Amino acid sequence: xxxxxxxxxxxAAAGEAASISKxxxxxxxxxxxxxxxxxxxxxxxxxxxxxxxxxxxxxxxxKLADKTEEERTRLVESRKETRRERMEKRTEERSKRxxxxxxxxxxxxxxxxxxxxxxxxxxxxxxxxxxQIMYCYAVxxxxxxxxxxxxxxxNGKIGSQLQRxxxxxxxxxxxxxxxxxxxxxxxxxxxxxxxxxxxxTLEELDTNRIYIIGGLVDRNRWKGIxxxxxxxxxxxxxxxxxxxxxxxxxxQVLTVNQVVEILLKFxxxxxWKNAFFTVIPQRKRGAVxxxxxDTIDVAKIEKECNEEGLEADAxxxxxxxxxxxxxxRTKKQRSEF
Numbered sequence: 001x002x003x004x005x006x007x008x009x010x011x012a013a014a015g016e017a018a019s020i021s022k023x024x025x026x027x028x029x030x031x032x033x034x035x036x037x038x039x040x041x042x043x044x045x046x047x048x049x050x051x052x053x054x055x056x057x058x059x060x061x062x063k064l065a066d067k068t069e070e071e072r073t074r075l076v077e078s079r080k081e082t083r084r085e086r087m088e089k090r091t092e093e094r095s096k097r098x099x100x101x102x103x104x105x106x107x108x109x110x111x112x113x114x115x116x117x118x119x120x121x122x123x124x125x126x127x128x129x130x131x132q133i134m135y136c137y138a139v140x141x142x143x144x145x146x147x148x149x150x151x152x153x154x155n156g157k158i159g160s161q162l163q164r165x166x167x168x169x170x171x172x173x174x175x176x177x178x179x180x181x182x183x184x185x186x187x188x189x190x191x192x193x194x195x196x197x198x199x200x201t202l203e204e205l206d207t208n209r210i211y212i213i214g215g216l217v218d219r220n221r222w223k224g225i226x227x228x229x230x231x232x233x234x235x236x237x238x239x240x241x242x243x244x245x246x247x248x249x250x251x252q253v254l255t256v257n258q259v260v261e262i263l264l265k266f267x268x269x270x271x272w273k274n275a276f277f278t279v280i281p282q283r284k285r286g287a288v289x290x291x292x293x294d295t296i297d298v299a300k301i302e303k304e305c306n307e308e309g310l311e312a313d314a315x316x317x318x319x320x321x322x323x324x325x326x327x328x329r330t331k332k333q334r335s336e337f
Contacts, residue, residue, distance in 0.1 A: 097141045101172040104140075108148035109267055110210040111260060112180050114193075114226075116153035117216040123157075125217035129256065130161040133215070136260040137171055143264050149173045152180040158215070181233055184210060191235040196253060197227035198237035201244070205266060213259050245273045246285050254280070 020028070064072050113133060118126060133151070140146045154162065155177040162168055176183050184191055193212045194202070205211070214226040230237040240262060242248065254262075258279050265275035277285075 098172055100144070100146050101141060104146040104148045105172075105174075106148075107207070108146055109205055109207055109263070110150065111147040111263060112150040112152055112210060112212045113215045113256060113260075114153060114180055114212050115151055115158045115215045116179055117214065117218075117222075117225075118153075118157040120222055120225075121157075121217055126157050126161050128217050129158060129215055130165060132217075132256040133162065134165050134168075135257040137173060139257070139261055140264060141172075143268065145264075145267050147260070147264060147267065149260075150176065150180070150183070152176045152178065152183055180210075180212060181235075188235060193226055193230035193235060193237045194240065194259065195226040195230065195237050196239050197224050198230075198239040200236070200238045201241050202238040203241060205263065211263065213256055215256055241272055242276060242280075245276050246280070248280070248284055 064075065067075065113136070115129075121129065136149065140149055151162075151173060154175050159177070180191070181188070187210065190208060190210050191212060192202075192209050193214070195214065214229075216222060216225070218225075227237060240259070261279040262275045265278050266272060269275065
């Protein structure tokens with residue numbers, strides 16, 4: 001199924017491995033090592049940002065130290081003006097993003113995140129899924145051609161977890177407590193569940209169709225569950241054409257946000273190769289497949305792809321905190337002179 005994997009959630013304790021097979025135990029240990037490295041990278045990045053913030057503060061204070069009061073005032077006002085311009089630009093960008101999302105609600109590709117699997121997940125997995133959904137919303141808002149996103153079955157444990165996300169109540173997204181089969185009961189023939197277990201391969205996206213992604217962080221515990229659900233409900237199913245372009249080093253199970261990003265990139269480029277190489281992490285990609293005599297140049301495609309991310313927003317938040325603290329500190333300095 002195309003749900004979420006171990007990429008975004010804590011790994012189970014080693015004690016849980018006692019009753020599993022040798023190969024499964026090896027996979028668990030590998031997951032634990034990856035998770036440990038991920039935690040280390042996050043801690044290192046947090047420390048790097050803190051050091052960078054401290055450095056910029058020192059540089060600002062040193063810059064003010066040998067200036068006259070008039071020069072300090074001029075520098076502070078210049079900095080405030082720069083910040084005002086940045087905030088105005090950000091406000092304008094938010095306005096444009098909101099307009100794009102409202103337009104997508106009318107003409108955008110409909111993509112549904114099926115959140116009816118809360119009872120099958122642990123609290124940490126539900127939290128991981130909520131974070132993936134938050135990332136989906138952020139990436140969708142940055143796209144020139146965003147999708148019309150739906151959250152269905154948005155209640156219970158996952159609903160409570162989503163409510164904890166900052167700004168969730170203001171999201172421009174469809175939120176439904178009902179399951180998608182009820183929400184779209186008059187358009188059942190348009191529903192297509194995306195699952196790696198499907199026999200049909202998705203070749204094109206149709207704006208008249210409604211594509212469903214299973215919101216399940218399962219680490220393969222529930223293999224085939226979305227395919228079974230689609231069959232029981234009598235709706236169509238399809239799998240992404242990943243195998244036509246790349247051979248994955250591991251399973252074809254992707255995280256929820258990866259599937260959403262792939263669809264968004266395809267809407268933008270109408271190019272599956274571009275979408276897959278932009279979104280799927282390199283560590284998941286194995287040997288490159290060929291189409292006739294057309295061998296895919298991985299390096300070339302990766303160079304051409306412009307990956308979307310949230311790093312810029314994070315840096316802006318750090319800079320904003322820096323500027324706020326500057327204003328307070330400068331006011332104090334001016335009172336001392």
